[in-house]
Amino acid sequence: MIKRILLFLALIFQFASLHAGIVILNGLTHNYKVENGQVYKGKIAIENTKNSPQSVKIFLQDFSYNAEGSIFYSKTDSHKKSNSAWIKLNTNLVTLKAKEKTEIFYEITVPKTVVKEGSYWSVVIVEPVDDIKPNDNRDGVNISSIVRYAIQIITDFDAEKAKPELKFESVKIEKEEGRKVVKIAIANTGNLYCKPTTKLEIYNRKTGDKIGSFSSPAMGLLPSNSKSFHIDISKVPPDKYNAVIIATDEEENAFALNVELEVKND
Missing domain, CATH: 2.60.40.10 (Immunoglobulins)
Structure with a gap:
């Protein structure tokens, strides 16, 4: 019985490790001081640490959090301090070969109409795509553990006039x-x-x-x-x-x- 339990745990870790191979190489917070009508360019560097190919989808979301530890993701442009409408990604899907590194580029176009000083933000979600299609007729347990990253894109408009409290x-x-x-x-x-x-x-x-x-x-x-x-x-x-x-x-x-x-x- 103990051997069966140990084998089951080994399978859990093996399946989980299949999906934990994407890492972000240049930080999870990208902060810019911005001005009206200007364009800013950035990139997200990622690496596939697995020994097999991995597809990754990239998309924007708004988010917030509280002191209780809850994190809330929502659709883009869902609050007045969202900058998601300012950001354009160069791709929404990439496939990396085993051990390959790549860069995802984005462009921030600040509207000329921004008047309220302070920080505007959203996140770029980087999420591995599960290419394994489980067979429901097979016996056993299918385990999927997806590690997704949220990279904050924070733009500080007229930062000299703004302040935290x-x-x-x-x-x-x-x-x-x-x-x-x-x-x-x-x-x-x-x-x-x-x-x-x-x-x-x-x-x-x-x-x-x-x-x-x-x-x-x-x-x-x-x-x-x-x-x-x-x-x-x-x-x-x-x-x-x-x-x-x-x-x-x-x-x-x-x-x-x-x-x-x-x-x-x-």
Whole structure:
């Protein structure tokens, strides 16, 4: 019985690996400062790491996300800050040979009628096409695992007049994989994309002594969207503390919040 289970798991990983061979070589976020009526050109570099050919479809979508971890994909031009209508792809389907690399080109034409400063965005979806046609009459389990990529195309119009505004939505401590993690939900209520880093400074409530300073990785944050920034505080002993949360973007704009934290025993 154990051997059958191990064989079944091996088949799962084998089938999954068949579809995980496409990788993006030049990043998942492409950011441009743009002006009215101008044309900008870009490319998405991809590679087929498999030992067999792979077809890939490419198309545009709008998207958004929230601090709970949900990501929402929608049809193009579905909101007022979408730039999907500005973007033209040079192809919607490519087939790569084994180990082959290629580039997908796109062109951004900014309308002359744009007046509202700030960030506009959409995503280019790069998705492998499953060429295997399963036979429904065959015994066994067919497993398909498709890895699709969403490459953000962000255009900042009149960026000098726009700015991000970061709002702290919630702060909570949760246990995650044996670690104590502070999860800080932050929304960008401004009109400009930014990539903030969040720092947590913890102080002894009685003496005011600084216990430590902890940081999260920087993450991109679109206007009208929110994300959860995670900070590991596993080394902080159980107690009640005062703390300051500071979110800072690339332009050194800082947003701060004073909070009380209670680190409990496991």
